[in-house]
Amino acid sequence: MEQRKPRENGPRRNGPRKNGPRRNGPRVEKEFEERVVTINRVTKVVKGGRKFRFAALVVIGDKKGRVGFGTGKANEVPDAIRKASEAAKRNVINVPIIHGTIPHEINGMYGSGHVFLRPASEGTGIIAGGPVRAVVELAGYSDIISKSIGSRTPINMVRATVEGLKLLKTVQQVAELRDKKVEEIYG
Numbered sequence: 291m292e293q294r295k296p297r298e299n300g301p302r303r304n305g306p307r308k309n310g311p312r313r314n315g316p317r318v319e320k321e322f323e324e325r326v327v328t329i330n331r332v333t334k335v336v337k338g339g340r341k342f343r344f345a346a347l348v349v350i351g352d353k354k355g356r357v358g359f360g361t362g363k364a365n366e367v368p369d370a371i372r373k374a375s376e377a378a379k380r381n382v383i384n385v386p387i388i389h390g391t392i393p394h395e396i397n398g399m400y401g402s403g404h405v406f407l408r409p410a411s412e413g414t415g416i417i418a419g420g421p422v423r424a425v426v427e428l429a430g431y432s433d434i435i436s437k438s439i440g441s442r443t444p445i446n447m448v449r450a451t452v453e454g455l456k457l458l459k460t461v462q463q464v465a466e467l468r469d470k471k472v473e474e475i476y477g
Contacts, residue, residue, distance in 0.1 A: 322350040324375050325424045328444040348374035351428025358382035359448050385455045390432035398454020403446030404439040421447040
């Protein structure tokens with residue numbers, strides 16, 4: 291009887307190996323970190339009954355001052371999340387970070403949702419609830435205090451937070467707007 295010799299780097303008889311590490315190129319680091327804030331099952335009533343779909347709200351950020359959010363809707367949850375993160379990448383804003391916090395107090399509003407953001411001293415941490423926390427963490431803030439007033443719907447909270455962050459200005463930007471020097475602004 292013939293002895294079978296072991297195969298050396300030849301093709302596998304039963305197809306490619308499924309669970310091994312990929313060896314087809316360097317691992318690419320993602321530009322943004324993603325966080326799924328909420329997933330809703332939404333219903334459309336049609337003549338034949340109910341049609342269910344999924345709506346996802348995703349916040350993305352690089353923790354270095356860039357943050358965005360997006361919504362997506364699809365028949366399956368993964369597709370909705372993918373669409374939402376694509377929408378978020380098209381909706382990225384830059385925000386100023388000064389010593390891990392915001393430069394000044396700000397009130398963001400969207401619909402009936404109000405978010406009050408206040409700078410905090412070093413070591414305070416992020417004091418914020420669910421959707422607001424996702425936005426400020428991914429923006430790169432390490433110390434901030436927030437208060438949500440009015441509508442607490444996740445989409446309204448995220449939008450109100452982003453609207454507030456859009457209004458932030460550094461001292462240099464304020465000085466430039468007023469045609470003054472930074473020292474004059476500090477008084």
